[in-house]
Amino acid sequence: MRIVSALLIGMIFGIGIAVSGMMNPAKVLNFFDLAQIAQGTWDPSLAFVMGGALAVAIPGYRLVLGRRAPRSAPLLANRFDLPGTRVIDRRLVLGSATFGIGWGIAGFCPGGALPALGTAEPEAFLFVAALIGGLLLARVLQARSLHPKPAT
């Protein structure tokens, strides 16, 4: 039941990403290219993706998470697993800034690229492979900074 529901949820997400245009780097990069406003070729579609997603997720989350006793749980799991930290630090800002730079270079973000794998587009596999490389590299860098070598 857990696996089947996750498969269906992933599918709804993948269909949404595909229909919305988020898995098409040409469309993503044209949204970020504001100079096209002057030429009349700017594609503002992606603002509508975020708008549509939030229009459903804000009331939906409120329904699911709002005004509940702290002990209430989701239907198929023991508890709600929400990020606990509220700290706005350099790590959050610099990491997000770095993500935006990569998104602007390639036109793919992780959520756009994963459904694009289903189209068998070679660049989608190339991007996801590089993305996995970046995730693993960051993991190595983070492990080093958490466990610095003892001074000799």
Next chain:
Amino acid sequence: MVTDFTPLQSLGGGALIGLAAVVLMALHGRILGATGILGGLLRFDDLADWRLKAALLVGMAMGPLVLLWLTGSVPVVDIPVSPLAIVLGGVVVGIGVSYGGGCTSGHGVCGNARFSRRSLVATVTFMATAFATVYVTRHLIGA
């Protein structure tokens, strides 16, 4: 490469993305973030968690195939940049989302939908650097 303005498809697709996030929260109590899913698949300490994330990933990749089956066509994936830019962008995105703790889906949709200040700061930051990066690559150094 000029693309068409598609407000209705983008709004409808966005609504499905939001719906998927809400259903995942209602059933499994999780944030629907592509970064968390991919990162979770690179850890093997919790088999139940790994299976859940693998199922989400397989479902996502099946999305375009379901669309093909329903409508007879798959939305296009046009790549206006070089393979080198794809690889460079992928590595940079991977490092950035690791430190930033999320991406467009995790912070942009799920975090903002629950009014997380961290996610708002993350979203404004990555949107700003993406706009700036495209200006630099297309209008300062690009053709």
